[in-house]
Amino acid sequence: xxxxxxxxxxxxxxxxxxxxxxxxxxxxxxxxxxxxxxxxxxxxxxxxxxxxxxxxxxxxxxxxxxxxxxxxxxxxxxxxxxxxxxxxxxxxxxxxxxxxxxxxxxxxxxxxxxxxxxxxxxxxxxxxxxxxxxxxxxxxxxxxxxxxxxxxxxxxxxxxxxxxxxxxxxxxxxxxxxxxx
Amino acid sequence: xxxxxxxxxxxxxxxxxxxxxxxxxxxxxxxxxxxxxxxxxxxxxxxxxxxxxxxxxxxxxxxxxxxxxxxxxxxxxxxxxxxxxxxxxxxxxxxxxxxxxxxxxxxxxxxxxxxxxxxxxxxxxxxxxxxxxxxxxxxxxxxxxxxxxxxxxxxxxxxxxxxxxxxxxxxxxxxxxxxxxxxxxxxxxxxxxxxxxxxxxxxxxxxxxxxxxxxxxxxxxxxxxxxxxxxxxxxxxxxxxxxxxxxxxxxxxxxxxxxxxxxxxxxxxxxxxxxxxxxxxxxxxxxxxxxxxxxxxxxxxxxxxxxxxxxxxxxxxxxxxxxxxxxxxxxxxxxxxxxxxxxxxxxxxxxxxxxxxxxxxxxxxxxxxxxxxxxxxxxxxxxxxxxxxxxxxxxxxxxxxxxxxxxxxxxxxxxxxxxxxxxxxxxxxxxxxxxxxxxxxxxxxxxxxxxxxxxxxxxxxxxxxxxxxxxxxxxxxxxxxxxxxxxxxxxxxxxxxxxxxxxxxxxxxxxxxxxxxxxxxxxxxxxxxxxxxxxxxxxxxxxxxxxxxxxxxxxxxxxxxxxxxxxxxxxxxxxxxxxxxxxxxxxxxxxxxxxxxxxxxxxxxxxxxxxxxxxxxxxxxxxxxxxxxxxxxxxxxxxxx
Numbered sequence: 001x002x003x004x005x006x007x008x009x010x011x012x013x014x015x016x017x018x019x020x021x022x023x024x025x026x027x028x029x030x031x032x033x034x035x036x037x038x039x040x041x042x043x044x045x046x047x048x049x050x051x052x053x054x055x056x057x058x059x060x061x062x063x064x065x066x067x068x069x070x071x072x073x074x075x076x077x078x079x080x081x082x083x084x085x086x087x088x089x090x091x092x093x094x095x096x097x098x099x100x101x102x103x104x105x106x107x108x109x110x111x112x113x114x115x116x117x118x119x120x121x122x123x124x125x126x127x128x129x130x131x132x133x134x135x136x137x138x139x140x141x142x143x144x145x146x147x148x149x150x151x152x153x154x155x156x157x158x159x160x161x162x163x164x165x166x167x168x169x170x171x172x173x174x175x176x177x178x179x180x181x
Numbered sequence: 182x183x184x185x186x187x188x189x190x191x192x193x194x195x196x197x198x199x200x201x202x203x204x205x206x207x208x209x210x211x212x213x214x215x216x217x218x219x220x221x222x223x224x225x226x227x228x229x230x231x232x233x234x235x236x237x238x239x240x241x242x243x244x245x246x247x248x249x250x251x252x253x254x255x256x257x258x259x260x261x262x263x264x265x266x267x268x269x270x271x272x273x274x275x276x277x278x279x280x281x282x283x284x285x286x287x288x289x290x291x292x293x294x295x296x297x298x299x300x301x302x303x304x305x306x307x308x309x310x311x312x313x314x315x316x317x318x319x320x321x322x323x324x325x326x327x328x329x330x331x332x333x334x335x336x337x338x339x340x341x342x343x344x345x346x347x348x349x350x351x352x353x354x355x356x357x358x359x360x361x362x363x364x365x366x367x368x369x370x371x372x373x374x375x376x377x378x379x380x381x382x383x384x385x386x387x388x389x390x391x392x393x394x395x396x397x398x399x400x401x402x403x404x405x406x407x408x409x410x411x412x413x414x415x416x417x418x419x420x421x422x423x424x425x426x427x428x429x430x431x432x433x434x435x436x437x438x439x440x441x442x443x444x445x446x447x448x449x450x451x452x453x454x455x456x457x458x459x460x461x462x463x464x465x466x467x468x469x470x471x472x473x474x475x476x477x478x479x480x481x482x483x484x485x486x487x488x489x490x491x492x493x494x495x496x497x498x499x500x501x502x503x504x505x506x507x508x509x510x511x512x513x514x515x516x517x518x519x520x521x522x523x524x525x526x527x528x529x530x531x532x533x534x535x536x537x538x539x540x541x542x543x544x545x546x547x548x549x550x551x552x553x554x555x556x557x558x559x560x561x562x563x564x565x566x567x568x569x570x571x572x573x574x575x576x577x578x579x580x581x582x583x584x585x586x587x588x589x590x591x592x593x594x595x596x597x598x599x600x601x602x603x604x605x606x607x608x609x610x611x612x613x614x615x616x617x618x619x620x621x622x623x624x625x626x627x628x629x630x631x632x633x634x635x636x637x638x639x640x641x642x643x644x645x646x647x648x649x650x651x652x653x654x655x656x657x658x659x660x661x662x663x664x665x666x667x668x669x670x671x672x673x674x675x676x677x678x679x680x681x682x683x684x685x686x687x688x689x690x691x692x693x694x695x696x697x698x699x700x701x702x703x704x705x706x707x708x709x710x711x712x713x714x715x716x717x718x719x720x721x722x723x724x725x726x727x728x729x730x731x732x733x734x735x736x737x738x739x740x741x742x743x744x745x746x747x748x749x750x751x752x753x754x755x756x757x758x759x760x761x762x763x764x765x766x767x768x769x770x771x772x773x774x775x776x777x778x779x780x781x782x783x784x785x786x787x788x789x790x791x792x793x794x795x796x797x798x799x800x801x802x803x804x805x806x807x808x809x810x811x812x813x814x815x816x817x818x819x820x821x822x
Contacts, residue, residue, distance in 0.1 A: 047597070048597065048598065050573070051573050051598060051600060054549070054573050054575075054600060054613070055600045057612060057613040058600065058602045058604075058612065058613070062602050062603050062604050062612075063600070063601075063602055063603075064581075064584045064587075064588060064601040064602060064603050065584075065588045065591070065599070065600070065601040066599070066600045066601070067597055067598075067599070067600075068592065068595075068597050069588075069592060084592040087595050104521055105521075108521060108524060135521060137489070139521060139522070139525045139527075140525070141521065141524075141525070169521070169524035169525055169593075170524060172524055172589055172592075172593050173518075173519060173524070176585060176586065176589050177585065179589070180584075180585050180588040180589050180592070181584070181585060181588065
């Protein structure tokens with residue numbers, strides 16, 4: 001376990017900025033409850049500073065997880081956000097899409113968001129921006145990338161794709177074997 | 182309708198008992214009658230004569246009382262005091278009362294707990310169907326055969342219900358019930374005064390035939406019931422020339438035949454209980470426990486969750502007034518482990534029994550807590566949510582593959598204060614110590630969860646009951662050594678297993694008390710549960726073991742479970758060393774062995790003053806032998822000085 005290098009930090013923050021924009025400062029500048037990013041194997045964890053210090057007692061090969069896992073570095077050095085980061089991302093999300101009850105299950109099975117399923121969405125979503133998907137009860141279901149800007153979606157067919165799925169909470173069941181270690 | 186029926190099916194263990202006594206009665210009668218005809222016993226007791234005289238009458242009454250029971254059962258919702266039929270004196274009423282304190286509440290209690298909307302719905306439906314039940318039974322009782330399933334006609338007559346006839350029928354039923362009760366009591370009095378010594382055990386020839394031929398389970402079952410009856414009142418009911426051991430051996434054999442246990446395990450479990458209780462225990466192991474979920478208070482509240490699930494067509498109820506986060510699921514139209522709420526981490530599927538150790542642990546905010554065997558994370562996440570994501574929870578599991586589900590659950594439920602590690606838990610104070618509280622839900626033989634995992638019945642051998650407790654003892658010592666005795670808020674250790682055997686529970690706790698005099702047992706703070714044993718088959722344990730708690734499937738309708746809570750009062754003498762408990766024990770043993778082989782200084786002391794006299798005397802003698810006058814030499818020496 002170690003803290004991120006400058007380059008790694010840049011890659012992670014660039015990725016996060018897609019979804020939460022400037023709200024990223026809330027993640028790193030929390031005076032009362034300071035949190036830090038830690039790298040363990042190829043995974044990035046976001047964790048309370050105090051807990052990170054306690055975790056130094058555990059040897060590297062025995063430490064399986066700490067705090068909340070944000071994602072992992074691929075072999076090519078890119079950073080990939082995991083569904084486990086949803087808790088923080090949904091809290092600070094810039095662009096949101098709410099889907100209706102009839103779209104919930106298709107989305108949780110790993111499909112993209114169709115126009116027919118949209119309940120409401122933020123007004124100012126540009127094309128290819130990170131969006132967080134909620135259901136109508138404001139439960140975050142996952143995140144993805146917008147396929148069209150909000151204005152363009154207005155004249156889209158009902159079966160047109162509004163947002164491409166990147167992660168959804170159905171992965172907790174589908175990908176349990178690969179998602180965690 | 183479905184609401185009520187399914188509730189009744191799952192609720193408390195009572196129906197088993199009712200069922201028993203009912204069966205006992207009718208079967209006994211049959212057996213007796215057959216016995217007279219077939220075996221032609223010379224020894225004729227009064228009982229048989231009287232029974233022979235009025236078999237018809239008693240049969241009729243039996244049916245009647247059954248009927249009354251049935252109607253009472255459906256009335257349960259309205260009048261909870263009528264739960265126990267008074268026509269069953271064989272069953273000890275106190276025992277029944279204690280059995281009734283199940284972990285799962287009756288419908289009445291629900292009223293206080295849950296939102297009114299929910300209840301109104303339940304109650305309305307409940308009353309409606311009850312009324313129609315009475316209605317239909319009433320009308321068709323005369324010509325219908327009594328044993329036919331009443332399911333058929335409830336549904337037809339549901340429409341007939343109205344408020345007026347409910348009252349009318351309930352009055353009518355009360356009257357009828359009173360009459361029936363009187364009848365039944367009369368009958369029972371007659372039955373009680375004359376008891377027979379029926380032949381239950383097979384003779385030697387029969388025994389031989391039994392061991393060869395295919396096994397008839399229905400006979401086994403009947404015999405099981407008969408034997409428990411005899412064992413309860415051995416003096417009066419036992420066949421002459423047969424010892425208690427004969428009966429017990431036969432009982433164990435029948436348990437093996439009927440429930441498919443290995444003889445070893447059957448006997449082990451039988452020894453824990455009284456015969457009647459043992460049979461109940463074995464029967465309860467055949468029935469699945471109710472499905473329960475725990476609300477994740479980090480993300481949702483129970484009321485909101487219940488509302489959301491009810492909207493999805495899930496039929497649920499709060500578990501009981503001992504927990505504020507549990508819900509019991511009766512049936513569901515959607516898979517309960519794959520709803521959006523589940524995936525969003527608003528609840529977790531968790532057995533009611535595994536709430537208990539965490540409630541006993543009672544974690545406080547900002548503490549440092551260790552869960553030594555954490556997977557799959559039900560208890561860890563409960564600890565985390567009780568601490569409201571403050572402090573630190575170390576979740577350890579020795580099995581790397583199982584940490585996956587642990588990490589998944591931790592992330593799904595949004596527990597941010599956890600560190601997951603993969604150590605052998607026996608290494609623990611060496612890895613990190615000084616915790617405020619430690620939870621040890623030890624790996625065990627699983628004799629409490631036979632209903633979940635049937636393979637336990639056959640896979641456990643004698644060796645398991647030596648190896649597993651050995652591991653548990655080491656783990657418990659590690660747990661004790663990992664706790665900071667001077668912690669301001671904590672200093673507690675909770676030990677729990679999902680097993681009911683004494684070897685894995687009381688014996689382990691007793692061992693820890695002996696090895697670590699700086700811990701003591703304290704109240705678990707759980708309102709329910711039976712006291713732990715202070716003695717078992719000639720072994721005597723520390724008297725404080727009655728502060729520990731046992732849970733059985735047949736009394737509380739939860740998995741078999743054991744919980745003990747320790748408080749560490751002072752640092753362990755070995756706490757200066759950072760070694761794990763395993764190494765410490767090895768060190769202590771090595772030291773002891775070393776010490777046994779050498780003579781220490783305190784073996785005998787030299788008393789200089791006393792010895793001087795003897796020394797001087799010896800010197801004089803030796804001088805004299807050499808022909809020297811000792812007085813001259815010694816006095817000369819002393820004068821020199």
